[in-house]
Amino acid sequence: MINKLRWKPVIGAAVLLLLAASILAYFFFFKTLHIxxxxxxxxxxxxxxxxxxxxxxxxxxxxxxxxxxxxxxxxxxxxxxxxxxxxxxxxxxxxxxxxxxxxxxxxxxxxxxxxxxxxxxxxxxxxxxxxxxxxxxxxxxxxxxxxxxxxxxxxxxxxxxxxxxxxxxxxxxxxxxxxxxxxxxxxxxxxxxxxxxxxxxxxxxxxxxxxxxxxxxxxxxxxxxxxxxxxxxxxxxxxxxxxxxxxxxxxxxxxxxxxxxxxxxxxxxxxxxxxxxxxxxxxxxxxxxxxxxxxxxxxxxxxxxxYFYDFILNSVANLLNYGAQLGKPIPTEITSTWLKNNYGITAPYYDTRFNEYIAIYLKRISKLFNIPEYQDIALFYADYLLDQMEKKNYIQTENGYIICDFYGNTQKKKTHASLNHSLGEMNFLLESYLETKKEAYLTAALHIKAGIEDIGDRWIKDNKDLWYQLNPDLTFHGTDYPLLTLEDLLKAQKNLEKVGVGRSLVFDRFITSKTQYLVNHNIEMTKAVITSLEEGGFGDLVKNYKNVSDY
Structure with missing residues (x-):
């Protein structure tokens, strides 16, 4: 009994110490500090x-x-x-x-x-x-x-x-x-x-x-x-x-x-x-x-x-946060494990489509706010595409080639080329040619056009949708975007007419097939796409189509 009594103060002190430690831990690690x-x-x-x-x-x-x-x-x-x-x-x-x-x-x-x-x-x-x-x-x-x-x-x-x-x-x-x-x-x-x-x-x-x-x-x-x-x-x-x-x-x-x-x-x-x-x-x-x-x-x-004007100026400042990189291709700073596992590419690397978005936006800002230097800076993307051709970072076809979507110093082999990227590149080169009359831009654009046409109707799936990407071994993979590639195709036909080449019959088949797929599956289209289809002579395909949104 005496031994038990002797232990009681010790146990009590231990409990008090544990309680004190818990309180201190709460204040130092868990209780929110307000400043x-x-x-x-x-x-x-x-x-x-x-x-x-x-x-x-x-x-x-x-x-x-x-x-x-x-x-x-x-x-x-x-x-x-x-x-x-x-x-x-x-x-x-x-x-x-x-x-x-x-x-x-x-x-x-x-x-x-x-x-x-x-x-x-x-x-x-x-x-x-x-x-x-x-x-x-x-x-x-x-x-x-x-x-x-x-x-x-x-x-x-x-x-x-x-x-x-x-x-x-x-x-x-x-x-x-x-x-x-x-x-x-x-x-x-x-x-x-x-x-x-x-x-x-x-x-x-x-x-x-x-x-x-x-x-x-x-x-x-x-x-x-x-x-x-x-x-x-x-x-x-x-x-x-x-x-x-x-x-x-x-x-x-x-x-x-x-x-x-x-x-x-x-x-x-x-x-x-x-x-x-x-x-x-x-x-x-x-x-x-x-x-x-x-x-x-x-x-x-x-x-x-x-409100919108202010956010546009904010976006311009955000682009310039990349400093001296504006005016040349901007690398992506986040590694895609899909690209890493398939091609060995880690950040930083170059994504053609993202740089295209930047270049197009610079042109748009140039016109909206009368900043002529932005129009010239935007040509960095056209020059980047020429550089990719010099590096032979493309998939060769019988009469042309299709530039690969990505490029990085760590890559172990060529990446795929997606149809929407390729059309976007061709469009940008055609528009750059119209602005500058630089023959290299037109030549490169027509090589991409020939590359896409060489693959021809193999781009079209059995369900009338389009394949997303072409692999270096000329196999296909992936699900196409609902509207992005269609928008690129409609834009391409206008640009080809502007440079005097004329419409591509192959592209017309792509547009027809893709639109039929969207209609058959009642997939939402925007008013802008409907208008472009009508202007391009494809109005009958979407006549009385109901699943249309503003954006």
Missing amino acids: QVNGMITDGNIELQAKDVRLKKIKSGTKSSIKSKDYFTIYQLSSTSLSRHYGTLTVTVRKLENNDMFVFTKFQNETTRPSTIDFSLSFKKPFTNYTVTRFHSEKIKHEHDSTLGVDPTSTPHGLVELKGDNAYANMVISKNYNSVPFVKQYSDTRKSQLRELIKETDETKITGQGQRIVIHMPHVAKRQSLSESWFLYSSQPLFQNMENFKEWEKHTLKEYKKINKWYTADGPFGKLPWSIEPSTKFGYGRYFALVHDRRYADHYEKTKER
């Missing part, structure tokens, strides 16, 4: 102050773009009483030529605790009331995609209108994106880099405090992760006609996977396929099918709304 940061917005800047936290400026700078300029500041966040470093907060103000501004915020949580920056924004102007027009994200069906899996991201928080005595502003406020960088290093100069999304959150709240409007944008960050948000601020209405906003919302809800939501100062991040390295089902990366934001340009051409 209060306040921002004051003027028409051209944002000023920050922190409460109970040391906010130290450690770096700042500027970067000029076409019709915009970036001002970035990196702050170090640390305790005012202890020698504790919480992380960094980077604020980038992108001032546009019309005095509107994008503000990108990035909190890098360097602690072992989940941390939230309670980020509050007030205004120098005397705003006294506000309205919020929400994007109805709840209407999005986050369905599983056979290539991308599920994309849980959605539309921005909403469009905010601020009013007061002689004061007005419009804002678009984003959701918050918490992620961790994923990097696979192959050598000192080669790596694949992406992000793994932890969570998209929407905790934005707007309150009225006396004569002040305050916007609360929490930046939620799990331990040792990044938390990013953005907003657009204008002292003018972003939409003169709210019907245009409703139309844009309708578009974004329908095509939410193809329209950017997660913007950063370094460019937008979009959902990646599962076949990536490093591997994750929630991988997001900067890839160029998204950077160019062409859907904003589509709507701007129709409406001339300030």
Whole structure:
């Protein structure tokens, strides 16, 4: 009995120590650390102050773009009483030529605790009331995609209108994106880099405090992760006609996977396929099918709304974030395990279609905003295609050749060539010839045309659809896009007529077969495709067709 009594104080002390350790562990590893940061917005800047936290400026700078300029500041966040470093907060103000501004915020949580920056924004102007027009994200069906899996991201928080005595502003406020960088290093100069999304959150709240409007944008960050948000601020209405906003919302809800939501100062991040390295089902990366934001340009051409204009200028700045690379082919920075396993290609490598998108967008911006140097820069892609021919990175046919879709320094053999890539390349070369009269462009385009025609009707499947790709051994594989290749074919026929070559009878058969396949399977077509079919003499194939959308 005496021995048992002696053990009781020891056991009690151990329990107390264990309890104390648990409490300490909770506070150091599990309890969310809240950091209060306040921002004051003027028409051209944002000023920050922190409460109970040391906010130290450690770096700042500027970067000029076409019709915009970036001002970035990196702050170090640390305790005012202890020698504790919480992380960094980077604020980038992108001032546009019309005095509107994008503000990108990035909190890098360097602690072992989940941390939230309670980020509050007030205004120098005397705003006294506000309205919020929400994007109805709840209407999005986050369905599983056979290539991308599920994309849980959605539309921005909403469009905010601020009013007061002689004061007005419009804002678009984003959701918050918490992620961790994923990097696979192959050598000192080669790596694949992406992000793994932890969570998209929407905790934005707007309150009225006396004569002040305050916007609360929490930046939620799990331990040792990044938390990013953005907003657009204008002292003018972003939409003169709210019907245009409703139309844009309708578009974004329908095509939410193809329209950017997660913007950063370094460019937008979009959902990646599962076949990536490093591997994750929630991988997001900067890839160029998204950077160019062409859907904003589509709507701007129709409406001339300030909202779309601002996002176009933002996309131009994002392209220029690649610095000296603009004006020459831009490599993809994410490894596709499909390309790696089949051809030995790892990042960085060149994707012909993505570079084509960039070049086409540069031409479009050149015309929209009268920037002639962009028209010349865009020719980098035509020269890249000539270079691929010099390297013999193509599949040879009897009378021509078809350029392979990808090229990388690590590849062990030639890749496939997809029909949509080949048609896109041919179209770009034909259009470049029309602009410059450089015979090499026309010659290369006609060689690609001959290569496609040499394969001929073998491109057509038994069900009337088209094969996606031609392999170097002249076998076929893959499911064609619903509309992309058809659009390329219709465009090709117009371009061939413009250069005086005349329509391709083989392409006409492809168009007829593909359209019949779409009709037979009641696959949705856009109004633009229907119009192109009618203009191209294929109207009878889609006469009275009902499954037609705006986009």
